[in-house]
Amino acid sequence: VPSPLPLESSAVVDAAIAILRDQGLDAVSMRTVAARLGVSPFPLYSRVGNKDALLDAMAERLLDDLAPPGDDGEPWPQYARRWAHELRRRLRAVPDSRLVLGPRRWAYVQASAPLVAALRRDGVGTDDAVRACRMLMWATIGFVVTESGSDVPAAEADALYERQLDYLLAGLTSEAD
Amino acid sequence: VPSPLPLESSAVVDAAIAILRDQGLDAVSMRTVAARLGVSPFPLYSRVGNKDALLDAMAERLLDDLAPPGDDGEPWPQYARRWAHELRRRLRAVPDSRLVLGPRRWAYVQASAPLVAALRRDGVGTDDAVRACRMLMWATIGFVVTESGSDVPAAEADALYERQLDYLLAGLTSEAD
DNA sequence: ACCTGAACACCGTTCAAGT
DNA sequence: ACCTGAACACCGTTCAAGT
Numbered sequence A, B: 001v002p003s004p005l006p007l008e009s010s011a012v013v014d015a016a017i018a019i020l021r022d023q024g025l026d027a028v029s030m031r032t033v034a035a036r037l038g039v040s041p042f043p044l045y046s047r048v049g050n051k052d053a054l055l056d057a058m059a060e061r062l063l064d065d066l067a068p069p070g071d072d073g074e075p076w077p078q079y080a081r082r083w084a085h086e087l088r089r090r091l092r093a094v095p096d097s098r099l100v101l102g103p104r105r106w107a108y109v110q111a112s113a114p115l116v117a118a119l120r121r122d123g124v125g126t127d128d129a130v131r132a133c134r135m136l137m138w139a140t141i142g143f144v145v146t147e148s149g150s151d152v153p154a155a156e157a158d159a160l161y162e163r164q165l166d167y168l169l170a171g172l173t174s175e176a177d
Numbered sequence C, D: 001a002c003c004t005g006a007a008c009a010c011c012g013t014t015c016a017a018g019t
Helices: A008-025 A029-034 A042-048 A052-060 A075-091 A106-121 A126-148 A154-176 B008-025 B030-037 B042-048 B051-062 B075-092 B106-121 B126-148 B154-177
Strands: none
Touching: A008 A029, A008 A042, A008 A052, A008 A075, A029 A042, A029 A052, A042 A052, A042 B126, A075 A106, A075 A126, A075 B075, A075 B154, A106 A126, A106 B042, A126 A154, A126 B126, A126 B154, A154 B126, A154 B154, B008 B030, B008 B042, B030 B042, B030 B051, B042 B051, B051 B106, B075 B106, B075 B154, B106 B126
16 A cells, blocks of 8 residues: 655656756646656645646746845945846746746745845835835846847847946936935 | 638737637637637638747737837937837737737837837937837836736836836936937 | 648646545 | 546647538
8 A cells, every 4th residue: 555655845846847947838737747756647736736836836946045135234236236137147047938927926025025125224215125126126027038038149138238227226326315 | 612711810810819808818729719700720820820920910919000200309218208108008908918028029129110210310329229229128028017917006116117217218318428 | 722520639627436 | 545547628730521
């Protein structure tokens, strides 16, 4: 009599991400994930809920621990620059932009925490800090999603992103004073 | 003996957009579009190619004739502001952000033409004009895609977009001089 | 020449039946 | 209690057969 499989939800996410990297997002199905685990599809539903929840969990895993918190003496615009570049780097490493969109908000709320903290540490009010963070985050997500669908060379996209960041930080800095 | 159906590719796109508005993007399939036209799925493939090409054609339709060209005497930053707001308005009217992403670039190339023309008319070099246009377009697409997946109130998103536009235009203007 | 009906190889999800 | 196998209601796409 076989005992219940020691199938953790993290193992399901592991398998899904392995398929994502090997064969792309379209190859990730409840059936292919189950097959990679040597199991029928049914047990997956008790571990991860359903397909959409699995996609959420994958996004969360891929954005986990986005940026280290800033140093105590670091001014917020400098930290914001590091944070934004790290967010872009992580998002570009995700092999499919459909995974970073949709209603997968939770991962971003977590990711924004250290930037909001850096702003607050420098005396920016909570609402302003949240808005500044939101602007940088939305601009970065949008930039990555759009550049990934374009044929603009990487070096040019890098330069364009740097300039956009300059402009946004200049605006946010002048307003914060 | 029935003659060939007078089935135009535009009718296929019409039917697909009608289903999009009535039941959402997930309800748009080659089968449901064919059923709405009273036809089997097969003839659609000779009209629109395949499902992905149909999605491209839908995106193109939804962004068609994006912005009227600017007045001759209108300075480019003022036209850029109108253009960007119109782009955002159009994108927000598309009921699903998956439709404005992916490799559906052609619609955006067309949409950007009048803005590039306005910049050039004011003496901006071609490369700079293309880059400025790209920044405003990517920022806007990204903003809309991200705001549509968030629970930020519309008024707040409007204000945030306006400010982001201020910052980007301020940066682009100072650089153009 | 062009369409229909059926088929192929897939989906997400669920349920009776087994152990 | 938990899984398997089969099923249900779908996909995109294609092809033999009809007209």
